[in-house]
Amino acid sequence: MSQAHARPQNAKKRMFWIGLISAGALTAGAVAALAAGNSGNSGTGAAQSIACPDPTGAIPAVPAQAQAEVTRELQNLQNQINEANKRLVDTVGQGGPNFVQNAILGPLEDKRVAALNRIETAIGRAAAKPEGLERFAPCALGQAPAVSNPPATSSSNGNGSGGNSGGGQASGKIVCPDPTGAIPAVPAQAQAEVTRELQNLQKQINEANKRLVDTAGQGGPNFVQNAILGPLADKRVAALNRIETAIGRAAAKPEGLERFAPCALGQAPAVTNPPAAGGGMGSGNNGNSGGNNSGNNGGGQAVGRISCPDPTGAIPAVPAQAQAEVTRELQGLQNQINEANNRLVSTVGQGGPNFVQNAILGPLADKRTAALNRIETAIGRFAAKPEGLERFATCQVG
Secondary structure, eight states, X not given: OOHHHHHHHHHHHHHHHHHHHHHHHXXXXXXXXXXXXXXXXXXXXXXXXXXXXXXXXXXXOOOGGGHHHHHHHHHHHHHHHHHHHHHHHHTTTOSOTTHIIIIIIHHHHXXXXXXXXXHHHHHHTTSOOOOOGGGGOOOEESSOOOOOOOOOSOGGGSSOOSSSOTTTOOOOOEEOOOOGXXXXXXXXXXXXXXXXXXXXXXXXXXXXXXXXXXXXXXXXXXXXXXXXXXXXXXXHHHHHHHHHHHHHTTSOOOOOGGGGOOOEESXXXXXXXXOOSSGGGOSOTTGGGTTHHHHSOTTTOOOOOEEOOOOGGGOOOOOGGGHHHHHHHHHHHHHHHHHHHXXXXXTTTOSOTTHIIIIIXXXXXXXXXXXXXXXXXXXXXTSOOOOOGGGGOOOXXX
């Protein structure tokens, strides 16, 4: 195809994306109108719609081979906003002052990062892969956050860490603990998958470091933690879980690799070895901590057990065709709780007062949201799709 012919074709494609997003904006506006009717009992959630920055202007010409997948992911981005706006209305008055950020905007950002990454990957299979679309992931109430253009490659990634910190963001390098020494012998059947996930872990660090440079000066003092390190830890938890699962299909499944998920600027966080099996996780939540509670509990982490609400009573009759998948996801929910409880014990004394929330309960809620969404989808393929199971995602200690 000649360049002269390609230009109008690309223009038509771009107009299609703009029309798609505009249609979604009308949907969001309808949700906003619904939310406005509830403004009297808003409690902690403002009666307004969620707005997200539009990535379409930053997406290059899409190769024909990637067109269907990119279209699907753009529609997915709009569906995510619609679902978040619906949840905003459904949960008016719930939670504390940070409920909307923690239970709606945070999970929405994680989903958008994943969808935007898939767009990059789809294009990258057939053309130059675009980078940095994740900067369009954060959303907000009322007005979409500003998105800066990716800066030209420069020395901003150098060793001078004090120059461009702006809103409290230090320009350094993100460092993550290396899990390879804790991975047992990998069966031949799992080798390819484990290798792929280890490469994925490194790719995640590279992308996070790129985002650190691209967003220098943005946000407040917690921007790096909330917008880069937190989502990175969630991605690493998922990849490390996949390594455990891959090995576990052919040999004894390793446990506790999630302790390698948290990263930091400048120096990788210390990682404790998993404790020997013992009484540290017994049934007496208060009794078993004994001298442990005051001794090695420096970071404010209490030794207890994580408790999660049971969604089974809210799940309608499951069609026979969906039974196996729903059963598997319910077992997955319990496995997630078990792993989180194991991590709660193995990380005693680490981090500050918010360590458990940021490093254990937050990622657990994200995993549970994904599993509960899969249950809804599995049922919805053969019967009326249940909605709102995500309200069972949030867990707590004790």
